[in-house]
Amino acid sequence: MTTMPATSPAPASTVGPPVLETRGLGRRFGGLQAVSDVSFSVPAGQTLGVIGPNGAGKSTFINLVTGHIRPTSGQVLIDGKDLTGAKPWVIAKARVARTFQIVKPFRGMSIRENVAVGVLHGPDGTSVMSQALAAADEVLERVGLGAQASRSPGELSVADARRLEFAKALALKPRLLLLDEVMAGLRHTEIEPSLELIDSLKREGMTIIAVEHVMKAILAISDRVLVLHQGQVLTSGAPREVLSDERVIEAYLGHRYAKRQQR
Amino acid sequence: MSMLEVAGLSAGYGRGLVLREVDLQVEQNEIVALVGPNGAGKSTLLRALSGMIPVREGSVRFRGRSLRGCSIEQIAHLGLSHVPEGRRLFPGLSVRDNLTLGGWRNRSKDVSRVVELFPRVGERLGQITGSMSGGEQQMVAIGRGLMSSPELMMIDELSLGLAPVVVDEIIARLPDIAASGTAVLLVEQDVDAALSVAERAYVLETGQVALSGKAGELLADKRVQESYLGIA
Amino acid sequence: MTTQSTAPGRVLGTNPAALRTAFARRWGPWLLGLLIVGGAFALQSQIYVGQERTVSTIFMFVALAQAWNLIGGFAGYACFGQVVFFGLGGYTTAVLMAHTHVGFWVSLVVSALLATAFGALIGLPLLRLKGHYFAIATLGVAEGMREVVINVPSLTGGGAGITVPTVGNQATTAYLGNNGFYVLFLLIAAGSVAISGLVSRSKFGFALRAVNQDEDAAGAVGVNTTRTKVLTFALSGFVTGLVGATYAFQQVTIFPERLFDVNITVLMVIMVVIGGSGTVLGPVLGAVGLQFVSEYLRQHYTNVHIFLLGLIIIVGVVLLPQGVVPYVRDAVRTREFSLLANVRRYRL
Numbered sequence: 001m002t003t004m005p006a007t008s009p010a011p012a013s014t015v016g017p018p019v020l021e022t023r024g025l026g027r028r029f030g031g032l033q034a035v036s037d038v039s040f041s042v043p044a045g046q047t048l049g050v051i052g053p054n055g056a057g058k059s060t061f062i063n064l065v066t067g068h069i070r071p072t073s074g075q076v077l078i079d080g081k082d083l084t085g086a087k088p089w090v091i092a093k094a095r096v097a098r099t100f101q102i103v104k105p106f107r108g109m110s111i112r113e114n115v116a117v118g119v120l121h122g123p124d125g126t127s128v129m130s131q132a133l134a135a136a137d138e139v140l141e142r143v144g145l146g147a148q149a150s151r152s153p154g155e156l157s158v159a160d161a162r163r164l165e166f167a168k169a170l171a172l173k174p175r176l177l178l179l180d181e182v183m184a185g186l187r188h189t190e191i192e193p194s195l196e197l198i199d200s201l202k203r204e205g206m207t208i209i210a211v212e213h214v215m216k217a218i219l220a221i222s223d224r225v226l227v228l229h230q231g232q233v234l235t236s237g238a239p240r241e242v243l244s245d246e247r248v249i250e251a252y253l254g255h256r257y258a259k260r261q262q263r
Numbered sequence: 264m265s266m267l268e269v270a271g272l273s274a275g276y277g278r279g280l281v282l283r284e285v286d287l288q289v290e291q292n293e294i295v296a297l298v299g300p301n302g303a304g305k306s307t308l309l310r311a312l313s314g315m316i317p318v319r320e321g322s323v324r325f326r327g328r329s330l331r332g333c334s335i336e337q338i339a340h341l342g343l344s345h346v347p348e349g350r351r352l353f354p355g356l357s358v359r360d361n362l363t364l365g366g367w368r369n370r371s372k373d374v375s376r377v378v379e380l381f382p383r384v385g386e387r388l389g390q391i392t393g394s395m396s397g398g399e400q401q402m403v404a405i406g407r408g409l410m411s412s413p414e415l416m417m418i419d420e421l422s423l424g425l426a427p428v429v430v431d432e433i434i435a436r437l438p439d440i441a442a443s444g445t446a447v448l449l450v451e452q453d454v455d456a457a458l459s460v461a462e463r464a465y466v467l468e469t470g471q472v473a474l475s476g477k478a479g480e481l482l483a484d485k486r487v488q489e490s491y492l493g494i495a
Numbered sequence: 496m497t498t499q500s501t502a503p504g505r506v507l508g509t510n511p512a513a514l515r516t517a518f519a520r521r522w523g524p525w526l527l528g529l530l531i532v533g534g535a536f537a538l539q540s541q542i543y544v545g546q547e548r549t550v551s552t553i554f555m556f557v558a559l560a561q562a563w564n565l566i567g568g569f570a571g572y573a574c575f576g577q578v579v580f581f582g583l584g585g586y587t588t589a590v591l592m593a594h595t596h597v598g599f600w601v602s603l604v605v606s607a608l609l610a611t612a613f614g615a616l617i618g619l620p621l622l623r624l625k626g627h628y629f630a631i632a633t634l635g636v637a638e639g640m641r642e643v644v645i646n647v648p649s650l651t652g653g654g655a656g657i658t659v660p661t662v663g664n665q666a667t668t669a670y671l672g673n674n675g676f677y678v679l680f681l682l683i684a685a686g687s688v689a690i691s692g693l694v695s696r697s698k699f700g701f702a703l704r705a706v707n708q709d710e711d712a713a714g715a716v717g718v719n720t721t722r723t724k725v726l727t728f729a730l731s732g733f734v735t736g737l738v739g740a741t742y743a744f745q746q747v748t749i750f751p752e753r754l755f756d757v758n759i760t761v762l763m764v765i766m767v768v769i770g771g772s773g774t775v776l777g778p779v780l781g782a783v784g785l786q787f788v789s790e791y792l793r794q795h796y797t798n799v800h801i802f803l804l805g806l807i808i809i810v811g812v813v814l815l816p817q818g819v820v821p822y823v824r825d826a827v828r829t830r831e832f833s834l835l836a837n838v839r840r841y842r843l
Contacts, residue, residue: 054301054452055423068711087721088714097715104712106705108773117705118716120698125717127698158279168716184302185279187469213301214469215493243492252300252491254455255427260482 017080018043019176019207020065020096025074026231027060034060035231038074044175047198047208049222049239051215053252057231058211059101062180065209066098067091078176093123097174099165101181105153111164112136112149118171136171143167143197159190166197176207183214195220215243227251264327266291266446267312267343267415271321274311280319281307283470289415294437294447296457296478299467300491305450306348308467309417313345314338326414340368344413344445348420350404354393358384358403361392365407376443377406380436398429405433405440415446422453434460454491458482466490524692524775532685539677547673551745553786554680555738556766560778561687562734563763568772569694570727571707572622576633577763579640580610580732582754584739586644589657589749592667594650596660599668603740610736611729618728622721634757641755656750659743668744676745683741687734691775694730703727707773769811771818780819814838 018041025038035057042048052058063069065076067088075084078094086094097118106114115136119126126132140146143163148156153164162182169177179198183191191214198221202208212218218225218239225242227234229251235242242248246258265288275281281304289295297305310316312323314335323330330338339345344365352361362374378385381402387395392403401421408416422430434456441447451457458464458478466474466481468490474481481487535554542550559581567573587606591597597605621632644651651657661670671679694700702723705713710720743749762785770781788807792800814834815822826832 054420066715068714087719088711089717089719092715092717100712100715104709106708106712108708109701109704113701117701117713117718120701121705121719122717129696129698132698158277168712172716181302185281185470215300215491219493240494243494249488249492252452252454253488254453254457256459257455257488260455 016044017077019079020209021077021080022065023075023077025061025064025071025076027064027069028072033231035064035228036073038228038231038233040226040233040236042176042207042209044207045202045205046223047202047210047221049218049225050209050211050228051213051218051225051242052228052234055230056228056251058228059180060231061228062098062178062209062211065091066096066178089121092118092172095123095172095175096178097169097172097176098178099162099169099180099182101184103161103165105156105161105164107153109152110150111145111153111156111167112140114153114164115139115167115171118168122172124173136167139167139170142170144193159186159193162186162194163197174206176209177201179208179210179212181211181213183212183217186214191217219243264324265289266326267448268324269312269321272308272311272318272323273320274307274316274318276307276316281470282311284321285467285470285472287465287472289446289448291414292441292444292446293463294441294449294461296461296464297448297450297467298452298454298457298464298487299473301452302469303467304470305467306419307470309345309347309419309448309450312338312417313343315345339411342411342414344408344411344416346404346408346416346418346421348423350397350400352392352400352404352407355391357389357391358395359388361403362388362407362410366410368411371410371412374406374410377409380409380439381406397424398426398433401425401429401433405436409440409445413445415448416440417448417450419450420452421449422451422456427453427456430456454487455482528685528688528692532681535681536678539674544673547677549786549790551673551677551680553783554677554684555742556762556782556786557684557779558680558687558734558738559759559763560766560770560782561684561691562731562738563760564691564767564772564774564778565694565731565734566728567764568767568774568777569700569703569707570724571773572724572728573626573630573764574633574728574731575630575757575760575764576635576637577731577735578755578757578760579633579637580614580735581739581742581759582637582640582644582751583613584610584736585743585749585754586651586657586739587736588740589659589743590650592659592744593657596667599671599744603737606740607733607736610739611733614729614732615725618725619721622724622728634760637755637757637760641751644751644755651751654751656748658748661747670747671744676741679741680738683734683737688775688779690730690734691778694727695775699723699726704773765808767818769808769815769818771820771822774818774820777818777820784819 021041023039026036027034038061050058050061060069064071067086067090070085075082077083078096083091083094106117112133116132119132119135126135137146137149140149143166145160145163145167148160153161156164182194186194195217198208210221222239224236225239226236227242227248234247234251235245249258267289269285269287272285273280273283285308297308299305311318314330314333318331325341325343328341353364359374362377363372366372383399384402384406392400405418421433430453437447437460449457449461458481461478463476464478464481465472466487473490474484474486539547563574563577584606587609588602591602591605592599617636621629624632645654660666694703702713702718705718706720706723714720739754766781766785767778769785770779771777789804792803796803815837822837
């Protein structure tokens with residue numbers, strides 16, 4: 001990935017179609033409506049934080065966008081193009097990359113090779129092995145794993161394994177990056193470098209959607225926050241506003257909590 | 264001495280550590296709530312206590328005995344019962360069979376205590392649990408946990424997927440359970456429900472105990488909201 | 496062959512020592528392979544007829560094992576119906592040569608292509624299944640195909656078998672004889688190892704290994720998992736079909752029970768698993784090793800050779816769960832040669 005010199009943050013673009021738009025997106029599993037009627041759009045360069053209590057449908061939501069689960073209703077538009085229900089590799093070739101909540105490294109391959117798979121089969125479709133491996137090395141440098149490139153994924157610490165997920169996603173030179181709870185289980189000291197990496201990506205104009213539980217991270221990176229509750233959009237808006245919204249407090253802390261506080 | 268005494272507990276999965284130096288006590292016949300945001304390690308703590316994952320550091324003493332290194336069966340035998348997240352009933356079996364399987368510790372088939380607490384379960388002893396509603400399943404799950412007459416029952420996220428009315432109904436039965444000899448350690452997302460029934464509570468945040476104290480006091484403490492939402 | 500790799504573009508520069516190593520790494524195995532094939536050719540003149548047939552069979556199993564390794568080892572989809580390609584290849588050749596008097600070489604190509612097409616056809620639906628379901632479904636296909644063959648006697652001779660014309664004016668291709676089949680099986684075996692080597696190091700090989708490890712993650716980085724799996728299955732069908740066709744010609748008369756024998760699949764699996772699934776050398780070692788041991792036992796312990804073979808296989812699988820090649824590779828790397836350490840390393 002070419003690194004641009006750090007400049008002032010790229011403003012959210014209002015020109016052209018939003019990088020991601022969903023219209024009435026929904027998914028039903030048998031009798032359970034896991035996600036229903038989710039509609040929103042993310043303009044280029046914006047970072048959208050997605051929060052919601054357990055069982056809110058956040059993971060399902062990401063999988064619906066990336067094609068790992070088919071929607072049962074609604075549409076997914078990427079750069080204005082309808083890619084609803086497209087397979088994951090088609091979405092990847094549209095320069096939409098993601099990380100997985102439970103890290104999924106390719107065992108039996110070195111860390112460099114792990115990243116190279118994306119360079120070879122992603123949107124750039126490099127054919128020359130040596131080029132792909134060299135490009136993988138560059139991406140690994142970017143995320144701070146350069147020194148570990150020849151080792152195997154099993155040897156990585158939890159924080160480094162998360163960085164490998166980043167690297168695999170960045171190998172696609174994505175326009176849209178979907179982060180699935182990348183801060184989960186990290187100590188405070190480990191969260192800082194991740195926030196810095198995300199920050200540097202934002203400065204380059206990356207559009208990011210981050211599903212998170214760690215509110216500190218949400219507050220630090222999000223331009224807007226979307227709250228999912230029981231599969232539906234509860235509310236959205238500026239981070240601090242949303243987190244002080246009575247309905248959001250109720251969703252997280254219990255159905256009588258906010259009212260009780262007021263007594 | 265407390266019935267359950269946890270000191271300096273550290274545990275995790277694989278190479279990572281989820282819990283760091285957790286201290287916690289539960290007294291006889293007490294209801295203690297364990298709350299905290301997602302990913303804080305609440306379920307991990309229960310799993311460490313019931314023997315599903317190994318304790319990396321620290322001590323766990325239950326009724327005076329150390330639980331470290333004990334197998335899941337041994338811990339269950341000692342009187343520590345775990346009602347897991349998501350109920351995990353045996354969906355193809357009847358209510359009565361599910362309950363009986365919970366009573367293997369003392370070969371008990373006596374469902375009277377469960378029926379008394381949850382009359383709705385009593386009316387459906389022959390029904391296949393897979394066909395029951397979420398609330399009814401949760402009642403059966405708790406009933407199953409009670410069949411072995413445990414001294415301490417740990418309940419993991421009973422409110423998940425349940426309507427608030429049902430949650431209230433089930434939570435209301437916990438004081439009876441505690442009073443009749445089974446202390447309860449309640450892990451809950453619904454802070455309001457948990458703190459309204461518990462006597463004491465702990466707030467877990469990123470693997471450590473951030474707050475602890477009397478439930479009523481914590482309910483009024485703004486810091487609880489902060490640990491969930493980042494701001495008060 | 497190792498899975499670790501350097502990034503030559505960065506490391507090389509103009510350092511002559513590094514260039515030599517990179518060259519050796521890239522071409523070494525091919526040169527070695529060429530040497531071995533040359534040696535195998537030379538071997539032919541040194542051994543007598545009985546041994547020649549045994550070695551031919553070894554070559555045949557090397558090819559079969561490599562073919563299975565593509566779908567079962569590299570892709571991680573354990574196919575328990577692999578013999579269906581063997582039988583399809585064999586019967587296509589026999590039917591063509593017996594009924595249409597087409598020559599062997601043409602039949603060989605048609606048989607291989609038919610097996611390939613069949614692989615692509617059933618691969619599309621079956622490769623959606625995972626693990627045990629895929630294994631059973633493919634097994635079902637093989638068993639079913641055998642019954643189909645038995646039930647069209649006008650075409651295939653049914654249970655009575657079918658004979659390839661090798662004498663008189665019906666015979667369009669001269670019988671290859673022991674020498675000829677030795678060479679043909681050797682070439683097919685060498686080709687299968689070459690295909691395996693190419694796949695393992697290529698862009699396609701990366702996709703395959705990614706699919707094997709985690710299909711969700713592979714899809715997320717742009718690998719078309721469906722196409723990758725189907726192509727691999729078709730390729731393994733191609734090689735297996737080639738072998739089957741050659742075998743049919745060699746045997747002259749073939750029967751459904753033999754050409755669709757599930758034991759052939761089982762042998763393929765055992766050879767790959769013991770040798771090292773997902774490696775290039777593993778199937779070779781497995782095939783050669785198992786055939787040698789099997790022959791040796793048969794000659795020296797005639798009464799109990801099957802029992803002993805089974806015992807050896809069991810012990811082998813328990814002590815070397817990932818196979819010989821990964822064990823040697825890991826043992827050399829970590830300097831831990833104890834077999835017990837190996838079992839612990841791969842404790843499931």
